[in-house]
Amino acid sequence: MKITKETVHNKQGYRLHILPTTKYKTVSIVAKFKAPLKREGITERALLPHVLHKATNKLPNVRKLQSALEDLYGTGFSSDGSKKGENHVISFRMEVVNESYLNESEPILEKALNIFHDVLFDPKVVDGGFDETIVNREKQTLEQKITSIKDDKMSYANLRLIDHMCEGEPYSLHVHGYLDDLQKITAKSLYEYYQSMIKNDELDVYVIGEVNDTEMDALADQTFARGDSDNRSGHQDSKSITPTEAKEIVEREEVKQGKLHIGYRTHTNFGDDDYFALQIFNGLFGGFPSSKLFMNVREKHSLAYYAASRFESHKGLLLVFSGVDPKDYDQAKSIILEQMEAMKQGDFTPEQVEDGKEQVVNQLQETMDNANGLIEVLYHQMLSGTEIPAHELMENIRKVTKEDVVKVAEKIELDTIYFLTSQEGGEA
Known part of the structure; x- marks a missing residue:
């Protein structure tokens, strides 16, 4: 992984992370606004990124903004919101063509960054608020997104699992927001929240591509400097919860296929010494096509339409997803729980660990071959207070032993079993 070491500059109201590299034909710029989940x-926060990149004072409608980006050799721009542990992060991403590939000497990057600045700091304002037409249209889109979650039963079951599992914890908050709150938002109230976010959120800016560190430093200041911010929004650490007793919850909706989702507490987060062992554990347990869940629940017993697991690296959660026939609920649940016990007992071979390590390394390399993927890895590191060069990440994964995987498995505790079904039966 040949990428020049990241340089970090503490600037006026933001942190600038620059990675000069000739690896990519574009320059990627990502701005991340972080605040504690509330x-x-x-x-x-769910609505804002979509309103912001629809119009600026200089480019007052979607057509003009998109046209300006297209004129800069199809500069790409996108935004979204996500949960990272107990914190909420709004990301704005821009991808600009590398000027060295062009015959002209037009300052494409500088012009693109001027648009980026205006999207963030000079959005279209009408009578002390955002453009009401834009806000109402984006509210409608967000309302459809919130209501459509219930139609995607797998996503809905996962949402309900987290609702029950993390009740009372900030992580239980819905990343797309709530319909009740959405109805109350006006163009002016959203603009007031925006002003607070721009002033108080912690801001990190990542630049990856063929750039000159000194020139980029100056351009970034023109784009992202915030004179009245100390760039300290506060960081909400995820508390390690120890379940007193596992919960078992059955809910009924009109579903063709039962959704059996199970939540565990790993007590391991990104940045912990045993995080690398957890990556291998998850692969062997439910993350790979050859995993215990897939082979035993789906292939061997034909009990699930799908069976897999993933983990949340900043909250210490391991989540199991499976789609089962309601009549098979008890058997499928038993077999899933048995696979966890088998992992704790070391019921897997050193060869499977070696194969798992190579798969995790390949996944990581694939992620870091993409500029936005690399930025996510670096941002994860910054949030957890760790800084590990790319080659060391690979080395740490390759050092994991079978004993390390068993040790990390032994820490994992069952928290919540959730079953979404349309039939009677499968009672807790």
């Missing part, structure tokens, strides 16, 4: 403001 019910108050979560719906505004």
Whole structure:
């Protein structure tokens, strides 16, 4: 992984991370605004990125903004919101053509960054608020997104699992917000929240591509500097919860296929010494096509339409997803729980561990071959207070032993079993 070491500059109201590299034909710029997860403001945060990149004072409608980006050799721009542990992050991403590939000497990057600045800091404002037409249209889109989650039963079951499992914890908050709160948002109230976010959120800016560090430093200041911010929004650490007793919950909806989702507490987060062992554990347990869940629940017993697991690296959760026939609920649940016990007992071979390590390394390399993937890895590191060069990440994965995987498995505790079904039966 030949990428020049990341340089980090603490600037006026933001942190600048620059990775000069000739690996990519484009320059990627990502701005990440972070604040602690709170019910108050979560719906505004879900709505804001979509309102912001629809119009600026200089480019007052979607058509003009898109046209300006297209004129810069199809510069790409996108935004979204996500949960990272107990924090909420709004990301704005821009991808600009590398000027060295062009025959002209037009300052494409500088012009693109001027648009980036205006999207963030000079959005279209009408009578002390955002453009009401834009806000109402984006509210409608967000409302459809929130209501459509219930139609995707796998996503809905996962949402309900987290609702029950993390009740009372910030992580239980819905990343797309809440319909009740959405109805109350106006163009002016959203603009007020935006002003607070711009002033108080912690801002990190990542630049990856063929750039000159000194020139990029100056351009970034023109684009992202915030004079009235100390760039300290506060960081909400995820508390390690120890379940007193596992919960078993059955809910009924009109579903063709039962959704059996199970939540565990891993007590291992990104940045912990045993995080690398957890990556291998998850692969062997439910992350790979050859995993225990897939082979035993789906292939051997034909009990599930799908069976897999993933983990949340900043919250210490391991989540199991499976789609089962309601009549097979008890048997499928037993076999899933048995696979966890088998992992704790070391019921897997050193050869499977070696194969798992290579698969994890390949996945990581694939992620880091993409500029946005690399930025996500670096941002994860910054959030957890660790800084590990790419080659060391690979080395740490390759050092994992079978004993390490068993040790990390032994820490994992069952928290919640959730079953979404349309039939009677499968009672807790």
